[in-house]
Amino acid sequence: MRSRISLIPLLCLASLASAAAGPETATDWSADKAQVLLGKYCNTCHGGKASAGGFNLASIAAADSLTSKQTEWNHLLSRVRNSEMPPKGVPAPTIEDRQAFVLWLETNLRRSACAAGPAPGAWPMRRLNRDEYSATVRDLLNIQVDASHGLPADGAGGEGFDNAAETLFISPIHAEKYLEAAKEALEYGAKDPKSRAVFLIAQPGNGTTPEQAATKILDAFVPRAFRRPARPGETERYMALFRKALLRGDSFDRSILLTLNAILISPDFLFRREEPNAAADPVLASDYAMASRLSYFLWGSMPDKELFELAEAGKLHAPATLTAQIERMLKDGKSREFTERFVSQWLGTRELGRDIKPDEKLFPEYYDAEIQAAIRYEPVLFFQEILAKNLSLLNLIDSKFSILTNKLSKFYGFTIKEATQQPKVLNLPEGTHRGGVLNMAAILAVSSYPQRTSPVLRGKWILENMLGTPPPPPPPNVPTLKDNHAGSPALTLRERLEQHRADPTCATCHNRIDPLGFALENYDVLGRWRTEEEGKPIDASGQLPDGTKIAGTDDLKKALLDRKDIIIRNLTSKMLGYALGRGLTLNDSCTVDQIVTQLTQNDYSSQTLIKGIVLSMPFRYQPRARTATITSKKP
Ligand code: HEC
Ligand code: HEC
Structure with a gap:
């Protein structure tokens, strides 16, 4: 268990509708209601004289405790969010109450952590x-x-x-x-x-x-x-x-x-490692430290001659110099190192061909070195193009182009004359249901099982990687989907999952997960378009928890574009975490907020994101000495 603090309330997507209004959307929860929940489910072991694990509710009872006892609340938050508390076997809140409590707590902790504006945060060795x-x-x-x-x-x-x-x-x-x-x-x-x-x-x-x-x-x-x-x-x-x-x-x-x-x-x-800051206040990181911070962020390597020279001249902390360097560095081929590492880890495509491999017997077409490479690099090169040309980040949700080789374009069923053996920026033909990362083979494959697609895995992939609101892990002893056995009428995956969703216990999570994934059912394990499965026509329709009806990928992308600020916020937190090389704290969410605001004011242009991160307080400053170490507790 790692004590990571997600910046986006788990259930701001409880209903996708409220999510559209942003993570600040209030719930009807209050401090009093929260204390009632704690009293009811935690008191036996953490109340009165009982302090299991050294934790007593009295320590967080004061009215101002969300501000004065942030560490304690953070601990509590992660234990409750991960369904670790209360422990198995004793009465527990319903899933809805747990999620509403977590949302209330995250929102309020974030608010109090940001009250004094952004702080630099740790820069651990x-x-x-x-x-x-x-x-x-x-x-x-x-x-x-x-x-x-x-x-x-x-x-x-x-x-x-x-x-x-x-x-x-x-x-x-x-x-x-x-x-x-x-x-x-x-x-x-x-x-x-x-x-x-x-x-x-x-x-x-x-x-x-x-x-x-x-x-x-x-x-x-x-x-x-x-x-x-x-x-x-x-x-x-x-x-x-x-x-x-x-x-x-x-x-x-x-x-x-x-x-x-x-x-x-x-x-x-x-x-x-950087010279520790002995002062009582945050200070600008030294110019040499900045050279490394920049080069390991955008190149994954040591500074080059120009960065060293700027550091020696004492110029590397001026915002104008930093901005010019970002532009130069993104043009350099070494930035491919950054896009590949960031994109493949953010979107999970790094696992393709490692932990996740399409079944060789069912999908022999995947076992071709050229097609594998083209599939793997499509999202990376796509992101690279967006950055290099300073295009809108909304292209990630939907776009009119992609980066394809001749083989991959045929694999998708296109005939594009301009396609070559080398990957190339190509305009997507109209009406092909492609564009954006969601319809790329790499993403559709890593969110499938080796033998079959899974709307559940794909829905989970969208919630986790695009919206930044992963569903809680499934409860233990959930039955697996049984294969159709001979004699009984063949049920499609949809029919089988619909049976599950009829059960309200399952529906709390699966109503949120499954419709997103079903919208992608027209793509097989390798991301090829299909209209039938097991002899029945594909039905890619579904209904989001807020009632929005979606039928297929085009509607899904529209629904996601309606929630673009959540997606952009998630991308911003991911990239800030990558740039800082550490987990984010609640206070970092103030920085994320600032960058998201800049992005909305600048047509979501990709370099605004990189510049916002590099010019942010956590990226440029060193915290005062006391907080210069990692404080998160390791189990
Ligand atoms: C049946 C007893 C029991 C109940 C009920 C219970 N806990 Fe715990 N809790 C424990 C025990 C035992 C530990 C110490 C072992 C551990 O950390 O897992 C603990 C540890 C903790 C810790 C501390 C740990 C740390 O890592 O510093 C927190 C916070 C916590 N519980 C919160 C809660 C909350 C919130 C609830 C109610 C929603 C709750 N617990 C309900 C038994 C309980
Ligand atoms: C707390 C949220 C939650 C609840 C409640 C829940 N699930 Fe799930 N379920 C998930 C998640 C998340 C996954 C994806 C698991 C993974 O990552 O492998 C999943 C996966 C599944 C799968 C596998 C899907 C596939 O394509 O093979 C089935 C079947 C399933 N759940 C059925 C159920 C049933 C039946 C219930 C009710 C008894 C239920 N679930 C309750 C979260 C939940």
């Missing part, structure tokens, strides 16, 4: 994750191999990304692997003249002593590797290592590579 390590070594040594192949994979944390500080610690197994990885990368680079020109910039030769050559190399290498100027005596310590190796009889090359290896396993290289 974090290890370079595997992809960042690979890209950093690549840029530092100018080599074209993936130095990270021997490193263990990273888990996800924070807002669901693998660059979250919470998960990036280092284990003894890591340490050994890093030693190996660095050695291999350096030896590879030392053999390539193009790499040598970047990091082995001096040689003992006519008139240059080994000592002089090594000093020149280290003076340039240490600040690049540590992404800041060398500290007094720092380079000298590595020189001592070099001298020792040389004295032992090692060649110049061997001695200097050994020294560089030591630098590459130093915590100053492996970790992104």
